Amino acid sequence: MPKSRKEKEKIVAELVEDLNKAKSLVFTNYQGLTVNDIQELRNKIQEKEGDYKVIKNSLLQKALEKSELKGIEVGEMKGSLALGFGFADEVAAAKEIYTFAKGKEVPKMSGGLLEGKYLDENEIVALAKLPSKEELLARVVGSINAPVSGFVNVLAGNLRGLGSVLNNIKEAKS
Numbered sequence: 245m246p247k248s249r250k251e252k253e254k255i256v257a258e259l260v261e262d263l264n265k266a267k268s269l270v271f272t273n274y275q276g277l278t279v280n281d282i283q284e285l286r287n288k289i290q291e292k293e294g295d296y297k298v299i300k301n302s303l304l305q306k307a308l309e310k311s312e313l314k315g316i317e318v319g320e321m322k323g324s325l326a327l328g329f330g331f332a333d334e335v336a337a338a339k340e341i342y343t344f345a346k347g348k349e350v351p352k353m354s355g356g357l358l359e360g361k362y363l364d365e366n367e368i369v370a371l372a373k374l375p376s377k378e379e380l381l382a383r384v385v386g387s388i389n390a391p392v393s394g395f396v397n398v399l400a401g402n403l404r405g406l407g408s409v410l411n412n413i414k415e416a417k418s
Contacts, residue, residue, distance in 0.1 A: 252303060259299060259307035262329055268358045270328035270338045270368055271321055272351035274298060282326070285351070288340045293332035296341075301325055316362060321354050334358060335371055342372035 247255070263269070274282065286296040299307075304325060305318040318325065328337035338356065345351055356368040363371065375383075 263311040266329040268330035270356040273323035274326040276350040292336035294337040295329040338372040
């Protein structure tokens with residue numbers, strides 16, 4: 245059943261709000277995905293404080309025109325579009341879509357936005373392959389911790405050496 249004008253206006257208004265608050269967007273062609281696949285992908289992205297919405301191209305174009313994002317033409321993108329939104333983490337939506345699509349034909353990423361700048365398919369894939377924030381933070385902490393661990397091992401080595409010398413003296417006197 246077709247949506248009424250009021251329903252479409254409400255969808256566009258919600259979409260404009262989501263477009264304006266999203267840190268990143270990923271445009272995907274979802275043709276070939278089942279409803280269960282879409283729901284599974286949506287749940288994975290929502291766990292990372294994002295969203296995945298299937299949107300009619302004409303409504304998306306209207307929402308883009310009303311949003312703060314400029315210079316994006318939906319007509320240039322082929323097929324039926326779904327959007328992956330990254331609200332908290334810039335790469336979370338792209339990462340989840342990329343991981344979900346491994347070994348499958350769909351969904352196919354056709355571009356995206358990061359900080360208002362349009363990224364093509366290759367740039368979005370490169371973004372998805374980046375390590376997550378948690379991985380990068382763990383690497384930084386490991387790098388900071390390495391000199392401290394080395395220093396502790398050096399001090400422990402001196403104590404072990406002293407203990408070994410004292411033990412040898414004790415055995416020599418026995």
